[in-house]
Amino acid sequence: MKMSLQASSQYVLGLDVGTSSIKVVLVEAESRAVVDSQVKETKADISSLEGEKCREQDVARIVLAINSCVAALPRERLRKVVRIGVSGQMHGVVFWKSEEGCIWQGGETGFTFQPEKTSHLITWQDGRCSREFLNSLTQPDSHLSLATGFGCATIFWYKRNRPQFLESYNAAGTIHDYVVAILCGLKRPLMSTQNAASWGYFNTRCGTWNLQILQDSGFPTCLLPVVMEPGAIAGQTVHEWYGVPEGTDVGVALGDFQCSVYSCMTATTDAILNISTSAQLTFALNPGFQPPAQPNPTASVAYFPYFDGIYLVVAAALNGGNVLASFIEMLKQWMQELGQAVPESVIYSQAVHAALTVTDTDLAVQATLFGERHVPDQLASVTNISPSNLSLGHVIRALCRGIVKNLNSMLPCQRLIESGVQRIMGSGSALTWNEVLKQEVEKVFTLPIVYGKNVDSAVGVAMVMLDQK
Incomplete structure (x- = not known):
């Protein structure tokens, strides 16, 4: 059902956190036309202490690219943004302290946020979970196979190999779940069914995590986000952001694949x-x-x-x-x-x-x-x-x-x-x-x-x- 936006001066901000770049667009609500866009490479890949097969990214560089793209959009249009949608690279996981995950700073250009006490992003390309390791895990109650680079598999790896690492954090999600959590000041991250399915150990039939299987396996289920239906509102912005008003609705983060399909599938x-x-x-x-x-x-x-x-x-x-x-x-x-x-x-x-x-x-x-x-x-x-x-x-x-x-x-x-x-x-x-x-x-x-x-x-x-x- 289409949102009831009548004035031609209202906009929706679309943000995609890709594997190598950030893209933001402003869509005019009435015409549904893209009126502005910005793209910036993140250059966030970093070497991992865990080995050559590991793929990690610097969250600070990703956030810097996000802020740069938003800041480059016309301020007069950003002030008229009424909703924000966020998508991004699925499967990966980043950890943070829920009440200390960022610092909001005010300046001449408005408020912006910087990561604080976050881990690196372990991306979907990560290869630390060998086939032998995956075979040693209890099989999920899901129609989707588990693979290396999936969030739950990565958390299992840390639980077995570096349990002290997990003790530093109380929240986890995809990188775009993190962005939504920060924009909305969420104490516990929210995750769409699209991203939850991409993590593994999620049953899409009933829309729930495999909690019993995970608990029996010693998985830290306290790190699992609360799951919402795609398209739901996760919260509202807690600060003005380069002109985007405080209190602007932000949707729960969505999978980049599903959103790419949505962008050009004009009929079922x-x-x-x-x-x-x-x-x-x-x-x-x-x-x-x-x-x-x-x-x-x-x-x-x-x-x-x-x-x-x-x-x-x-x-x-x-x-x-x-x-x-x-x-x-x-x-x-x-x-x-x-x-x-x-x-x-x-x-x-x-x-x-x-x-x-x-x-x-x-x-x-x-x-x-x-x-x-x-x-x-x-x-x-x-x-x-x-x-x-x-x-x-x-x-x-x-x-x-x-x-x-x-x-x-x-x-x-x-x-x-x-x-x-x-x-x-x-x-x-x-x-x-x-x-x-x-x-x-x-x-x-x-x-x-x-x-x-x-x-x-x-x-x-x-x-x-x-x-x-």
Whole structure:
């Protein structure tokens, strides 16, 4: 249900805390148009004392980037912000002292906050939880498999390996849960079902943590946030913030994937195909659908909680534009070894041009260069090689076809059709700028495909806040 904002001078602030950058947008309430935006790299990655597989980020650098983006927006519009939506990178965990997690400071530009007594952010990319470690944990009561980088798995790791570390904190959440908690002055963090599901040990059917399982395993359940439905209001800002008024409603933090889908799914019969570094294909299932009680590690799709009790079926491929990027990098290195220095951008554009002259090829590429979660040992291969298909155009055409066929093998076009999908919204940097990839997508996915509306989590979370009661 859309919020009743009539005056054209009212705005919603959308904020996305990404893995490498921050994006903020101002959406005008009546027209739903993005009128201002800012993006800033966080440069927050830091080395971890726990080993090479660990991935941690400096929370202070993340917050600095957030404040910089908000401060760069027009002050006269920030004063008319009536709601704030926050999304971000799922799975990760940051720890803090609930009443000492930040310092609010006033200045010429208004109030701003700085982290205080927080841990590093252990991101979704963290690899400290080995397969052996995960297998030693009691299996969760959830339809989603547990993986390294998931918040609950990371907390288990600290409980076993560095229990004294946890004694310094009494609150935990994703990085965007932390931002909402600070903006609202929450004594105990709140978390949406979307983020809770991404942590593990959360049952989306009943909307509760696996408290008994966790308690029996010695897990510090006092660190678990209170769970709310996505779209709910978590609280109000406790300070003016670069012009955003004190008392402004702030939504509970949401998952970046769900918000990116929300930004471009204009009808429930749409599917979203995004090919950037990796690739994702998703659509919303009918209301009433319930995922299987237990996870299937070999399944090529997962079921993510969306909004209003609806689930998304998601094929999240690890192989997308990164496969093409690796091939172009290989060509660049070969040319350097031959004494020719050619920029990657030139190689890429010439390679795509060459492939456009090849309408078809019998060269076959299994494009799983980076494996897939459901078949981690399946790597890439090239078959049916002949003297007639060794040109650059044939290889690029076959690579693009392989990327698309891999995604179709995970979530076939026929299933989309049988589920009532009527069109596909195509987006992502790799798909947008590669005409060959578009052609191969249109051969495999026979539904109408619409390009031009790219996924954007910051815009999506702002739209969510506009559409909720």
